[in-house]
Amino acid sequence: MSYQVNKKGYYGEFGGAFIPEMMHPNIEELQQEYMKIINSYNFRQDFIDLLKHYVGRPSPLYFAKRLSEIYQTNIFLKREDLNHTGSHKINNTIGQILLAKSLGKKRIIAETGAGQHGVATATVCALMGIKCIVYMGALDVQRQAPNVKKMRMLGAEVIPAVSGNQTLKDATNEAMRDWINNPVDTHYIIGSVVGPHPYPDMVARFQAVISEEIKWQLDEQRGRELPDRVIACVGGGSNAAGAFYHFLDSEDVELIGVEAAGKGVDTNESAATLTLGKPGVLHSAKSVVMQTEDGQIIEPYSISAGLDYPGIGPMHANLFATKRAKYLWATDDEVLEAALQLTQLEGIIPALESAHALAALKKIDMKPEEITIVNLSGRGDKDMETYLNHFGY
Incomplete structure (x- = not known):
């Protein structure tokens, strides 16, 4: 396929x-x-x-030692947050x-x-x-x-x-x-x-540089090109498309996208399209869309402005339909907790969007010998006010 x-x-x-x-x-x-x-x-x-001389690529593939110890496995962060302008x-x-x-x-x-x-x-x-x-x-x-x-x-x-x-x-x-x-x-x-x-x-082709680099960087550090799984947040889905791209045909690599559940998938304030949506057309493509019975778009909600979207890219809709990728969701509270955990364990403040991917670590089973890549799609500078208001610093 x-x-x-x-x-x-x-x-x-x-x-x-x-x-x-x-x-x-x-x-x-x-x-x-x-x-x-x-x-x-x-x-x-x-x-x-x-990409090399202006953006600063390749972005590092960083072994998050303290985070790995917490989850008793091997977690690497693909540092897209270090690109010029702060994201993928x-x-x-x-x-x-x-x-x-x-x-x-x-x-x-x-x-x-x-x-x-x-x-x-x-x-x-x-x-x-x-x-x-x-x-x-x-x-x-x-x-x-x-x-x-x-x-x-x-x-x-x-x-x-x-x-x-x-x-x-x-x-x-x-x-x-x-x-x-x-x-x-x-x-x-x-x-x-x-x-x-x-x-x-x-x-997806322009973002595929992410997974292209992951393969040779992982080989360089651990002597293997393929991780056990790749996790990325998904709104429209470009950072996930780039992180998944070169692993799509490697069925042994588990692909996990994480959507924004907002205040919960059982509330009216969510953006978890694949959980709540159904097939429809949005912005000139057929995909899965959050919509009412008569096809009106349901307004999405997420604490992260970048995931606040009532649809998803057609590539992801197909990966979901064929079960090639698994799609989880994370609530605002789970995301804030994951962001603080990374910040205080590794000294890296993630974007709220990227923190959705980090929040998935608590939701999956990871064996001690396995290698999990989390695509850290952006840095948290833009979200500092949200963090400060929530944590009261």
Whole structure:
């Protein structure tokens, strides 16, 4: 069984491009050109060079000794938090800005939740001298204020989305409207493995550098390329897609995604899509979506702005449906506890999103000889106010 996208843009029954007529030119251009461009020699050289000399890759694979002692096993952290701009998001924006330049685009738009993708997009636009507009839910503008200031300092225009519950879904809606109105000169840098084909595949390919590095780094440190399991948080799912990518066909490697349960899956304040959702179309792709009986989107909730999304990437929907990957969930309280544990055991303050992956460690059985990789997708600078308010420091 192939877990990769097929020629029509589907992962099993999920994916595709359910787009309005006015978006056809944009999407068709990408579908026809993206593989040619990203497989070209010049693109590969530029991408690898920027990841190394600008982003700071490879990111370390760190053996968390004290955390491992607590769980009596071997836990490694893939340190995406050490990338330039503080998360995995920069891997994708470097790839997409190079693609946009190859297509001759003069203007970039993006959506952002936690602000990390917005900062990463604003960063590469500053690097390349291209105009940047970032749509962000008005609520997220308030709760992720440091990232909004960074985007503006980088020269981006940040436009608050005031519809819906003013979070990531609403920012995505506004960005798509902009793209429909500006089809010729604008490229939309989607930040996760969501949206119409080819975005889920394209973003996964740019993030696949994570699992590519894990394999040789683990071989270097432990004499084996394959861990026993890989754990990553999942909202739309790009950091998990990157961490899973090179292990998809290695059935012996357990893949675990962790969704945001918010205040609990039995409350009305959650974002655990695969637990609560059902098949549907959101943002131009078929996936699993949190929706009412008559198909209206249920507003999600999570303490982490980056996981506050009522859908999931079609790649993950298919991995869930085929049982290739297991998807757990973690509540806000479990996440805060896991974040504090890592901080005080290893001196690493994780992003709230990444802390969801850490919270899964208490929910799984790990043998002493096993190796578990946790993808530490981002650092906690942006979440300090939430942490300080909760812990009372």
